[in-house]
Amino acid sequence: MLRLEKRPAPSRAWTAATPVLAVVLTMIAGGIMFALLGKNPFEAIRIIFWDPLFHESFAAYSRPQLLVKAGPLILIAIGLALGFRAGVWNIGAEGQYIMGAIAGASFGLAFYPSESPLIFPGMIIAGALGGWAWSMIPAILKTRFRTNEILVSLLLVYVAEKFLASAATGFLRNPEGHGFPGSRNLSRIESMNNPELISGTGMHWGIVAAFIAVITAYVLLNKHVLGYQIKLAGQAPRAARFAGVNPNRLIVLCLGMSGALAGLAGLFEVSGPAGQISIDFNVGYGFTAIIVAFLGRLHPIGILLAGLLMALTYIGGELAQLMLQIPAPAIQAFQGMLLFFLLAVDVLSTYRIRFKKEGVA
Amino acid sequence: MMGIDPITLIVALITVSTPVLLAAIGELVVEKTGVLNLGVEGMMITGAVMGFVVAVNTGSPTLGFLAGMASGMALSLIFGVLTQLLLSNQVATGLALTLFGLGLSALLGVGYPGSTPPVVSDPFPAAMAEIPVIGPILFGHSLVIYLSVLLVAAVWYVLGYTKMGLIIRAVGENHDAAHALGYKVIRIRLMAIMFGGACAGLGGAFLSIVRVQNWVDGMTAGAGWIALALVVFASWKPWRALLGAYLFGGVTALQLRLQAAGIDIPVEILAMSPYVITIVVLVIMSSDKSRTALNAPAALGKVFHATG
Numbered sequence: 001m002l003r004l005e006k007r008p009a010p011s012r013a014w015t016a017a018t019p020v021l022a023v024v025l026t027m028i029a030g031g032i033m034f035a036l037l038g039k040n041p042f043e044a045i046r047i048i049f050w051d052p053l054f055h056e057s058f059a060a061y062s063r064p065q066l067l068v069k070a071g072p073l074i075l076i077a078i079g080l081a082l083g084f085r086a087g088v089w090n091i092g093a094e095g096q097y098i099m100g101a102i103a104g105a106s107f108g109l110a111f112y113p114s115e116s117p118l119i120f121p122g123m124i125i126a127g128a129l130g131g132w133a134w135s136m137i138p139a140i141l142k143t144r145f146r147t148n149e150i151l152v153s154l155l156l157v158y159v160a161e162k163f164l165a166s167a168a169t170g171f172l173r174n175p176e177g178h179g180f181p182g183s184r185n186l187s188r189i190e191s192m193n194n195p196e197l198i199s200g201t202g203m204h205w206g207i208v209a210a211f212i213a214v215i216t217a218y219v220l221l222n223k224h225v226l227g228y229q230i231k232l233a234g235q236a237p238r239a240a241r242f243a244g245v246n247p248n249r250l251i252v253l254c255l256g257m258s259g260a261l262a263g264l265a266g267l268f269e270v271s272g273p274a275g276q277i278s279i280d281f282n283v284g285y286g287f288t289a290i291i292v293a294f295l296g297r298l299h300p301i302g303i304l305l306a307g308l309l310m311a312l313t314y315i316g317g318e319l320a321q322l323m324l325q326i327p328a329p330a331i332q333a334f335q336g337m338l339l340f341f342l343l344a345v346d347v348l349s350t351y352r353i354r355f356k357k358e359g360v361a
Numbered sequence: 362m363m364g365i366d367p368i369t370l371i372v373a374l375i376t377v378s379t380p381v382l383l384a385a386i387g388e389l390v391v392e393k394t395g396v397l398n399l400g401v402e403g404m405m406i407t408g409a410v411m412g413f414v415v416a417v418n419t420g421s422p423t424l425g426f427l428a429g430m431a432s433g434m435a436l437s438l439i440f441g442v443l444t445q446l447l448l449s450n451q452v453a454t455g456l457a458l459t460l461f462g463l464g465l466s467a468l469l470g471v472g473y474p475g476s477t478p479p480v481v482s483d484p485f486p487a488a489m490a491e492i493p494v495i496g497p498i499l500f501g502h503s504l505v506i507y508l509s510v511l512l513v514a515a516v517w518y519v520l521g522y523t524k525m526g527l528i529i530r531a532v533g534e535n536h537d538a539a540h541a542l543g544y545k546v547i548r549i550r551l552m553a554i555m556f557g558g559a560c561a562g563l564g565g566a567f568l569s570i571v572r573v574q575n576w577v578d579g580m581t582a583g584a585g586w587i588a589l590a591l592v593v594f595a596s597w598k599p600w601r602a603l604l605g606a607y608l609f610g611g612v613t614a615l616q617l618r619l620q621a622a623g624i625d626i627p628v629e630i631l632a633m634s635p636y637v638i639t640i641v642v643l644v645i646m647s648s649d650k651s652r653t654a655l656n657a658p659a660a661l662g663k664v665f666h667a668t669g
Contacts, residue, residue: 004448006666089452141640145648150399150452151590155640158583159633166629290456329467329578336461340439343449343457351448 004351014349019295022342030334039324047323048316062315064202068273069314071207072265074307076289078213079258081298086230088254092153093262094286095160096131100263101270102167103130105183105277108192109172119191123267131263132256139255143248168279183277186270194272206268213261218300262286291339370614372497376572378610379509380564384588385602386516387560392592393520394553395533395660399455400440402585403462404433404558405565410466412566413576414473422481426566433562434555436462441554445547451662473576481571505567517599533658536665546665590639594646596656612638
């Protein structure tokens with residue numbers, strides 16, 4: 001008979017090995033899914049994981065896309081991971097991402113057609129503030145009224161989406177856009193553009209910000225007392241309270257940081273790759289970032305790698321759609337499966353599996 | 362407020378509320394056993410697509426409802442195995458279920474938007490539905506709506522007045538004590554999780570087959586999350602979940618009518634009102650310390666690992 005025995009401390013080897021194991025299991029299960037869709041599973045997996053990087057004709061286009069897609073995922077996931085570690089569940093990053101983009105774009109467009117070099121930095125600050133402010137709603141409701149932050153932050157995503165619709169068709173609509181919804185194209189306005197910094201790499205300011213976030217989070221978690229408090233509050237809330245950690249302060253800080261980072265991601269997206277505020281410029285990075293955070297073991301370096309891998313599945317998914325006519329949602333299901341497998345094999349790092357004969361005490 | 366007939370509004374309210382009510386009553390039982398399943402949205406939308414696909418292909422709404430239930434149950438079983446046998450974090454696993462369900466449903470529903478589902482016949486003769494005022498309100502619905510109210514009554518009775526209810530509550534309050542008394546904590550929780558999945562799946566199938574009569578990607582639009590909020594609003598009491606669902610349905614039906622009537626409020630403000638009102642109600646409920654603290658199952662969300 002199989003039984004689980006709790007390890008005194010999580011196994012380090014398994015903690016590092018489980019994400020890899022989960023990816024392999026997902027490839028197998030995903031392959032079965034693709035076979036059920038009537039596609040060659042080996043070809044599909046190759047197109048998703050190999051061709052975007054190494055195919056002779058597609059790689060030139062796909063490789064820069066890797067950073068473009070990984071940037072926002074990493075930026076959002078870093079913020080979420082800090083909260084998840086502390087037991088603060090912000091799952092409304094998608095809403096904070098939208099509000100950051102709207103706030104940043106509104107700031108820039110308010111000064112149109114000024115060409116001041118201060119506009120883009122101002123937009124960055126406005127974007128971070130927009131995401132931060134949106135995340136303060138669940139934070140304040142949680143600290144003041146003990147309202148569940150999971151439900152509030154998630155429900156606010158739907159509110160933000162409606163607000164986005166009203167922005168794109170109303171106060172941010174391009175006055176020269178012949179009545180079509182959508183704002184002016186920010187990426188075509190010199191002072192508001194988030195350009196590709198090194199040609200052919202996909203590198204833009206959002207990816208620079210993501211790298212800075214990874215390093216800052218690493219230092220914060222390993223060297224700073226706040227990082228210690230975050231980890232303590234997540235693992236032993238009672239001990240944390242005795243150690244003088246103020247749980248409310250931690251909730252406000254964690255939600256605030258993740259909101260600001262999600263807002264930044266939104267601003268960089270809307271002024272760069274997406275180009276404009278439109279009804280559906282958001283593609284669900286805020287939700288996928290949850291998978292990235294867990295796949296990266298809530299560890300900054302892990303998140304960096306997980307973000308790149310998840311970006312690869314996005315690009316590979318588009319390629320598979322093009323070459324094998326695999327429907328686009330298959331990739332979303334594939335990403336969801338990855339999180340399932342990760343959570344399933346996680347048991348190996350915290351528990352030991354023992355074989356035990358029935359009846360032996 | 363011209364053009365809004367109170368009777369049609371009430372009829373619409375009942376139809377709008379039923380998917381959320383079904384999901385909420387299932388989740389209420391799950392949470393009573395001490396398990397928090399945040400995957401309601403994912404199970405609902407999968408129920409919606411499977412129910413719709415089966416109903417369209419077989420021409421039988423009943424088979425559609427059953428397929429919706431079965432698919433919700435199948436998804437909930439993944440959650441059950443992960444959280445109960447592999448001891449994974451319930452919050453993370455529930456989120457995974459929602460993300461997976463949204464992707465899976467979109468995949469299964471490719472090619473179905475715009476199909477016409479079979480018409481669901483009402484259990485009462487048409488003549489009864491023509492009785493003024495009470496006719497359309499009481500007798501003009503599909504069978505699932507009456508079932509949903511019966512289900513609330515059954516859950517209320519079982520939880521409050523039977524031995525099974527007592528065991529369910531014991532497991533949810535203190536799983537270690539329940540285990541020491543010889544109750545199979547994991548088995549009971551797995552069954553509750555599957556009941557919750559079936560309810561959410563049926564709610565989803567009702568949404569696509571009866572209410573919207575179409576399949577649209579992401580059509581649940583947060584209904585699963587609202588169901589989770591309703592359980593808190595109801596302080597884990599079945600009849601209050603019914604009240605909450607009808608309140609929510611009332612707001613949704615009213616704002617849809619107001620949009621159609623072209624009233625002088627921006628459409629987006631009306632469309633966000635159900636979500637905002639849900640948040641406001643959550644705040645009011647959770648700010649009352651005594652009420653929520655007394656009723657929330659004590660072991661909610663905690664991992665159970667029998668050492669003995």
